[in-house]
Amino acid sequence: MDVKIFLTVSILVSTATALLFEPDPCPDDNHCTCAGFSVTCKEGGLNDVPVFTVTGLRYTLLDLSNNNISTIPSAAFSSITTTTIDLSHNPLQTVANDAFQGAEATVANLQLEDCGLTEVPNAVAMLTRLKTLNLRHNPLITTLPGGVLASVGLTLETLDFSNTGIRLWPKSLTASIRLKKLLSSGNHLTSIPDDAFLTFAPTLDYLDISYNAFRSFPDAVNNLRVLKYLDLSFNLFGTIPVGKFTYCRHTLQTLYLVHVFLREIPPGLRDLSALQNLYLSYNPIASAAADVFHGRISTSLKVLHMDKTLLSSVPTALHYLTALKELNITWNRIQYLDNYVIDLPGLEVLYLDKNPIVNVKFAAFSGLPALKQLYMRNTSLAFVPNAALAQAKSLLLVDLSFNHFEALYDYGFPGMSGLHQLVLAGNPLSNISDNALADLTGVTTLDLENCLLTGIPKAVQQMHALRTIKVEGNSINCTCDNLAWVEIWRANSGLIAKVEGNCAGNDTVAIQYFIDNDGRSCS
Numbered sequence: 001m002d003v004k005i006f007l008t009v010s011i012l013v014s015t016a017t018a019l020l021f022e023p024d025p026c027p028d029d030n031h032c033t034c035a036g037f038s039v040t041c042k043e044g045g046l047n048d049v050p051v052f053t054v055t056g057l058r059y060t061l062l063d064l065s066n067n068n069i070s071t072i073p074s075a076a077f078s079s080i081t082t083t084t085i086d087l088s089h090n091p092l093q094t095v096a097n098d099a100f101q102g103a104e105a106t107v108a109n110l111q112l113e114d115c116g117l118t119e120v121p122n123a124v125a126m127l128t129r130l131k132t133l134n135l136r137h138n139p140l141i142t143t144l145p146g147g148v149l150a151s152v153g154l155t156l157e158t159l160d161f162s163n164t165g166i167r168l169w170p171k172s173l174t175a176s177i178r179l180k181k182l183l184s185s186g187n188h189l190t191s192i193p194d195d196a197f198l199t200f201a202p203t204l205d206y207l208d209i210s211y212n213a214f215r216s217f218p219d220a221v222n223n224l225r226v227l228k229y230l231d232l233s234f235n236l237f238g239t240i241p242v243g244k245f246t247y248c249r250h251t252l253q254t255l256y257l258v259h260v261f262l263r264e265i266p267p268g269l270r271d272l273s274a275l276q277n278l279y280l281s282y283n284p285i286a287s288a289a290a291d292v293f294h295g296r297i298s299t300s301l302k303v304l305h306m307d308k309t310l311l312s313s314v315p316t317a318l319h320y321l322t323a324l325k326e327l328n329i330t331w332n333r334i335q336y337l338d339n340y341v342i343d344l345p346g347l348e349v350l351y352l353d354k355n356p357i358v359n360v361k362f363a364a365f366s367g368l369p370a371l372k373q374l375y376m377r378n379t380s381l382a383f384v385p386n387a388a389l390a391q392a393k394s395l396l397l398v399d400l401s402f403n404h405f406e407a408l409y410d411y412g413f414p415g416m417s418g419l420h421q422l423v424l425a426g427n428p429l430s431n432i433s434d435n436a437l438a439d440l441t442g443v444t445t446l447d448l449e450n451c452l453l454t455g456i457p458k459a460v461q462q463m464h465a466l467r468t469i470k471v472e473g474n475s476i477n478c479t480c481d482n483l484a485w486v487e488i489w490r491a492n493s494g495l496i497a498k499v500e501g502n503c504a505g506n507d508t509v510a511i512q513y514f515i516d517n518d519g520r521s522c523s
Helices: 002-021 122-126 146-152 171-175 219-223 267-271 316-320 458-462 485-493 511-516
Strands: 033-035 038-040 061-063 084-086 109-111 132-134 158-160 181-183 206-208 229-231 254-256 277-279 303-305 326-328 349-351 373-375 397-399 421-423 445-447 468-470 498-500 506-510
Touching: 122 146, 146 171, 458 485, 498 511, 506 511
Parallel strands: 038 061, 061 084, 084 109, 109 132, 132 158, 158 181, 181 206, 206 229, 229 254, 254 277, 277 303, 303 326, 326 349, 349 373, 373 397, 397 421, 421 445, 445 468, 468 498
Antiparallel strands: 033 038
16 A cells, blocks of 8 residues: 555656656747747748747747848737847848737837848837837938837837947937937947937936047036946047036946047046046046046046056056056056055056066055056066065066066065966066075966976976966977976975976977876986
8 A cells, every 4th residue: 555655656746847847838949949938049040030839938038130031020929928039130121010019018128230220110119118229230321210219218228229320319319218228339420419318317327429420528418417337438529628527426437438539637537426437548648637536536436447548657646546446557658667656555456568667666566555466568677576576465466478587586576475376478588596486385377388498497396386387388398307307396295286388399299298197207
């Protein structure tokens, strides 16, 4: 009796388990794959929208992108319930006016990127619950139709019409009263009406109007009250008068002003109390006013990029930025780093690459107690600035690749036992003394790629935490005469670092293979 009960229970459990884990039906098994609530038909070589089988399920995504679909017929999606339809990268030529009949109640996201559209399909107007519309990379020869935007304007939150060739600001956007995210990049717009954003000024928090042709700062921006993200990069305005961020000065968090021909840091930025990320790269800025960051921005800014400008020295104005975590001043004209040149107690990441630096004073980094990552790649340094590096007590990573170091001498990195990663790749290093790396007891990765080494430096034996040595691109001969000492190292320490690189004269033989096999037989 007990056996019968056991068998009955087992059958019931097996049946329940099968029902529980049985995959949900897919509306088209021939052209699409289903996973969870996504139906993926992308890159399937489809010429038509599949005829879907009603499953009774509500999907979050129907992905028909990257096919050869040219026509969307009437009620093409009436038999599938989904919140997102992605038709991007299809050569659409004909879209029936009632193409979305039957889908009006559920579709909230429509992706039509790069479909060859010359006008916005009237069918979009049926989607009265639409929240996201992507029209990016379509050669629109007409502006955004007022009828369509009027129909979806009450719900639309994200609109992207970047790279569509629209050269005049669409007046029809005034119907979109709930817009939160607007992208119109790469359209060569020369101006925007001052009242262009008024209807959605209380809601818009993301605006990208980069890669246009504005010759003056668009005053319409000044009406935005909750703006958090603004990208004005690659425009032509050159100056930003004070007072252009009046309504968003307490909300703006990220600002891109890359390659806009600024000759000075706009003084009005000092009033942006919420700004955390500021990008001023590729501008002919040669200096900074001493008080340009003396304001509300001083306690909010965390990331500042001023790479590819014309700075010949590190701006003293930086010391006001007490919250700064990352500073990028690469590709400038800085030659000397004086004592306490950067006094930022919270800075964690510093980029100084591609500056013609020839001299780093002893206390150059003494004002950086929190610095964890330092990048000084491709400068004019002939010697490792070890005394200066030792003053930054929190360093975990130092990248000094592609400089002009020819040799490393005894105790070349004093007081740097806390360092985890050292990169010296691309230097003409041919000589590393046996005690050069003695202080680097915490380094786990040593990168010596593309130097002029002929052997693995014996100095690594004193790096007790070392786990990886990168020596690819050197001329290391895999012979017992050259590498026999490695076996002694292994015998003394038990665990030795992994060596990444190939033997000179035979790229098919890895140095690590020689060490693990032939090297063991070296006497």
